[in-house]
Amino acid sequence: MESEKYLAQLQEIQSMMQKSSKFLSLSGVSGILAGTYALIGGGIVYAMRDNFEFPVQFNSFEFLSVTIIAVLVMVLSFITGVIFSIRKAKKKQELVWNQISKLFVMSFMVPLITGGLFAIILVSKREFALVPPVTLLFYGISLVNASRYSFETLRNLGFIFIILGLANSLFVEYGLYFWTFGFGVCHIIYGAFMYLKYDKKQ
């Protein structure tokens, strides 16, 4: 009888510690959807490749279409992530924008925005081939950095992106494949894993 009370106390402590220090409203579904957008985007670019003129010129048709597709994939993924997090938080009757989600977003955004600016600078210097590895690398660092305030497994996904980014910088001519594999396939696999592990139960 007494030990049951103690066990309940321990469980309460554990759940409070986790709930108060981790942003757990990330949804596996948004990972799957973000991966799908990246796959579609990568597929479109792949299909268009035959008509592209190489080397790609700044502000050419090739340049603009790839940029628009990449930005679209990013914006859609971001919006999807936010919408599904709000939904999940509401389901759990928690606030989305609290101390921990702020810390999570901050620790995620600092490397990500740094990488984004770096990618823009690379483009301005016409170093197009380095853009996919740089985005993979910085996104991976963002994940590792932010995993402290969220699911610990997010760190593993981050490491995969870092490895992909490094590998891609060795073989820059395969940027499209590395980028699509990372942002597309890895997101879908990880999102599905998260969905099955955490979301489906609730």
Add this chain to the structure above:
Amino acid sequence: MTSIISDINKTFDHRIRLGIMSILMVNDTVDFNRLKELLDVTDGNLASHIKALEQSEYIDIKKQFIGKKPNTTYEATLLGKQTFAKHLAALEQLIKTSK
């Protein structure tokens, strides 16, 4: 056995106080509204439990201004952290021995 029992702290023998301490063990500083949100309690209820913990010197209250808005944050004192860690270890020990 007696030493284990003596580490079980009566101050933490309440869901809200236990919750406040758990939260402050893993967060450097937390404000009133965040505690309220996490513990799902009324203002008055939360305030009374905070007061109890402050009187035992387990938590510190920091009052400051963010712009013109007053902001009160709470953090666990060293004594609070040590006492809570002992309480936690005692709980684990008691569950182990009862099995």
